[in-house]
Amino acid sequence: MNILKVKDKDCMTIALEGRLDTxxxxxxVETVKELDCKELVVDLEKLEYISSAGLRALLVCKKAADQCGASFCVKNPTQPVFEVMRMSGFDKVLTIQRD
Incomplete structure (x- = not known):
């Protein structure tokens, strides 16, 4: 998996490519250990697969954002990844932006 971490002013975007699994x-999760921003965006436009460990990692990121008072959203999940998120109820727990 490739992780691209970009910080622009008060927004940190983490773009994932490949698989998010065990x-x-x-x-x-390591990329958000010392979160210092007002907004955390996880871009899943190029993510092909997500497992339960990947879903848990998204929850850890949301918790890290909540703890420092930052907003959190998942952006552009691919259809297969969105279906996993929808079937597991994560679409009710996380803010998901789809273009």
Whole structure:
């Protein structure tokens, strides 16, 4: 998995590419350990697959954002990833922006 982390003023965007699973989820969680922004966006436009470990990583990111008072959203999930999120109820827990 490739992770691109971009910080622009008060917004941090983490763009993921490939698979977010048991092997790659810890790397993503590590990127938000010292969160210092007002908005955290996780861009899933190029994510092909997400497992339950990946879903958990998204919750960890949301919790990190909540703890520092930042807003959190998931942006542009691919259809297969969105379906997993929808079937697991994550579309009710996370703010998801779809273009």
């Amino acid at each position: 092997v790659t989820a810890p790397e993503m």
